[in-house]
Amino acid sequence: MDVAKLLGQSVVEGVVDSGTTSTLTDSARREKDGSFNGGTLWVLSGANAGAVLVVEGFGKNKITVATQAAAFAAGDQYALTDAVFPYWKIRQSINSVVGDVLEVDESLTFEADTYEYTLPALNGAYKGVEFVDSDERTYPSFHDKVRNGVLIFDYGFGGGDGDTIRILTKSPHDLLFDATDTLDAAIPIKKVLWDAVVDVLQWGVRQYRNDASKMTEEFLQLAMGKQEKFGKLQNDELPMVRYKAAGWGR
Numbered sequence: 001m002d003v004a005k006l007l008g009q010s011v012v013e014g015v016v017d018s019g020t021t022s023t024l025t026d027s028a029r030r031e032k033d034g035s036f037n038g039g040t041l042w043v044l045s046g047a048n049a050g051a052v053l054v055v056e057g058f059g060k061n062k063i064t065v066a067t068q069a070a071a072f073a074a075g076d077q078y079a080l081t082d083a084v085f086p087y088w089k090i091r092q093s094i095n096s097v098v099g100d101v102l103e104v105d106e107s108l109t110f111e112a113d114t115y116e117y118t119l120p121a122l123n124g125a126y127k128g129v130e131f132v133d134s135d136e137r138t139y140p141s142f143h144d145k146v147r148n149g150v151l152i153f154d155y156g157f158g159g160g161d162g163d164t165i166r167i168l169t170k171s172p173h174d175l176l177f178d179a180t181d182t183l184d185a186a187i188p189i190k191k192v193l194w195d196a197v198v199d200v201l202q203w204g205v206r207q208y209r210n211d212a213s214k215m216t217e218e219f220l221q222l223a224m225g226k227q228e229k230f231g232k233l234q235n236d237e238l239p240m241v242r243y244k245a246a247g248w249g250r
Contacts, residue, residue, distance in 0.1 A: 001042050003090050004081050006197045007204075008219045011081045016046070019072025024063045026078075033059035038083030040090075041065055042179070046076030052087060052179045055080070084214060085200050091176070093203070097195035100124075100170040101184050106132070108151070112161035115153040119146060124171030131159035132166055194227040 005011050014026045024041075036058040043051040047070035057064035063080065107120050110131065119126075129141040129151070143157035151167070159165065173184055183189055201223055204216035 001079055002193055003094065003196050003200065004040065004085065006193060006223070007085050007090075007200055008215070009081045009085055011079050013044075013077065013079045016072050016074055016076040016078065018074055019076065021069070021071045022065055022067040024065075024072045024076070024078060025061055026063070027061050029058075029061045029063075031058070036063065036080055036082050038086065039081050040083075040087040042079040043072075044077040044079060046070075046073055048072060048076070050179045054087065055083075084208075085204060089200055089203055090196065093196040093199035094192065095175055097199055098173045098176065098183065098187060098192055101173050101186055102127070103169050103171070103186075105167040105169070106164050108165040108167070110159035110161065110163045110165050115155055115158055117151045117165065119149050119151045120167070122167065122169045124169035127168040127170050130166040130168065132164040133160055134162065138166070188230065191230040194223060194230050197223045198227045 001011060014028055016024045017027050018025045034057075036055045039055045039058075041051075041053045041055050041063060043049055043053070048068050051068065053065040053068075055063055055065060063078075101124070103123055105120055105122060108117050126146050129144045130138050131141060132138050141153065141157070141159070143154035145152050151165070173187065174181070176183065183192060198220065201216055201220040204214065205220055208214040208216050
């Protein structure tokens with residue numbers, strides 16, 4: 001829903017008066033019949049909380065969606081928007097920009113004059129190595145490689161005796177499909193939001209190029225300014241990473 005709001009869509013919220021497993025009635029809805037057809041409904045509370053549904057019909061204060069396991073009930077809260085930027089496109093854009101997750105393994109310690117180490121099991125693709133000394137100072141290695149499961153440093157180019165060997169890996173983020181799926185804490189959420197907004201608006205410019213009322217080009221220029229601001233947080237330079245160490249974590 002955050003992306004929909006940043007797109008400039010009108011996201012309205014309401015409270016259900018009565019409902020069935022496929023309809024929500026809200027007497028406060030005064031919009032024209034059909035206004036939300038093909039749009040998106042976010043269920044914010046009640047038995048169906050967390051569901052994100054396509055609006056199959058809207059008329060006479062009644063919203064129709066696909067049949068749910070539980071009935072909508074009086075007091076359920078919801079949010080609603082039209083079909084200008086459909087939910088399938090928002091979800092597609094988020095998954096296309098979310099990028100990789102950078103992870104860290106700190107289970108190895110450098111020993112003086114030892115330049116080969118058995119690589120621990122890693123969750124992603126090997127990206128490189130840093131050394132961390134006893135004062136928590138970090139410095140990169142430019143003379144490392146992995147061969148047949150062995151981490152090898154060029155002779156004379158290892159760390160200091162007792163330094164932690166910080167192994168960096170990256171792997172694709174799990175697809176975000178359901179409303180309950182969460183973004184990894186290592187990914188800067190504002191960057192993802194604005195990258196997704198720009199991607200959706202670029203689609204919108206092509207989709208609505210003959211409809212000036214949608215103002216997609218104007219919104220795109222504004223969004224690209226925000227994207228530039230947060231674009232400095234690249235996925236390879238994350239402010240947070242996930243740690244895996246011997247017997248402890250950060």
